[in-house]
Amino acid sequence: MSDDTIQLGMKPIEIWPGNLEPEVCGDSTIHKITFTDTREYHPRLIAKILELEENRRLRKRYFRGACGTKIHHLDKWASTEAELITARARALFRKVLECEHAVVDLSWANVYRNGDYCLPHSHLRSTASIVYCLDPGDEAADDSQSGRFCFVDPRLRNCCQHQEGCMTTPFFPGMAAGTMLIFPSQLVHTVNPYAGMRPRITLSWNINKHALPGAALPADAGGEPQI
Ligand SMILES: [Fe+2]
Structure with missing residues (x-):
C-alpha cells in the first residue's frame, strides 16, 4: 500500500482522488468538496456507526439539542473506512491551509434521530473544523430546512445581508452524501x-497544525460535556 492509497478489502482507494479540488463556499474561509466514490466506503462505515x-x-x-448521539474517536473504531x-479530512486541511501537518484534536460521529438538533456553537481547541455528510437523512415534506447544517455568524457577510454585523440570514452551504466542508472552528453553526426517520449521519474533526496538550474532550477529563 502506498502513502496515497488505503486498502479497502481487495481494493486500493486513493486518499485524494486526483481530479478533485476544494471550492470556496460562500466565504473565502469556507471550502467544500464532494467525493464521488462513496459507495466504496459509506455502506460499511454507516453500518459501523449504527x-x-x-x-x-x-x-x-x-x-436533545446537543447534536444527536455522538460517538467519539474515529481512530479507535478499528475501521479502515474511518x-x-x-x-481525507487531514488532506483537505493541509490543502486549504497550505501546510505540511494536520493533527486531529478530536473526531466524532453524530447520529441524528427524529427531533434531534444542534444548538448554535463554535468548536474549541482547533484552527479548522471539518464536517462530512455520510447520510443527510430524509427530506421532510413540510419542513424544507429539516436537519440542515447552517452558519449563523455575524462575522460572515453571507449571514448579514441587510446590515453589516447583524445576523439575519443563516448560510446553508449544502450537504449531500459525500460532501466535506472545512471552516474556521470559531464560526458559529447549528x-x-x-x-426525518432514517438516521442523519455526519462525521466531524477538529484539526490543528500541531498537537495541543491536555484532553480534547472535557468529559474525558471528568469535566462538563460540550456540544
Ligand atoms: Fe459543530
Missing part, C-alpha cells in the same frame, strides 16, 4: 431539528 450507536459505553447523548475518511 453498531457503535448501540454501545452504551461509547455513545454520548447529552441533551481511517480513509480521516485521511443544525435545524431533524424531522
Whole structure:
C-alpha cells in the first residue's frame, strides 16, 4: 500500500482522488468538496456507526439539542473506512491551509434521530473544523430546512445581508452524501431539528497544525460535556 492509497478489502482507494479540488463556499474561509466514490466506503462505515450507536459505553447523548448521539474517536473504531475518511479530512486541511501537518484534536460521529438538533456553537481547541455528510437523512415534506447544517455568524457577510454585523440570514452551504466542508472552528453553526426517520449521519474533526496538550474532550477529563 502506498502513502496515497488505503486498502479497502481487495481494493486500493486513493486518499485524494486526483481530479478533485476544494471550492470556496460562500466565504473565502469556507471550502467544500464532494467525493464521488462513496459507495466504496459509506455502506460499511454507516453500518459501523449504527453498531457503535448501540454501545452504551461509547455513545454520548447529552441533551436533545446537543447534536444527536455522538460517538467519539474515529481512530479507535478499528475501521479502515474511518481511517480513509480521516485521511481525507487531514488532506483537505493541509490543502486549504497550505501546510505540511494536520493533527486531529478530536473526531466524532453524530447520529441524528427524529427531533434531534444542534444548538448554535463554535468548536474549541482547533484552527479548522471539518464536517462530512455520510447520510443527510430524509427530506421532510413540510419542513424544507429539516436537519440542515447552517452558519449563523455575524462575522460572515453571507449571514448579514441587510446590515453589516447583524445576523439575519443563516448560510446553508449544502450537504449531500459525500460532501466535506472545512471552516474556521470559531464560526458559529447549528443544525435545524431533524424531522426525518432514517438516521442523519455526519462525521466531524477538529484539526490543528500541531498537537495541543491536555484532553480534547472535557468529559474525558471528568469535566462538563460540550456540544
Ligand atoms: Fe459543530
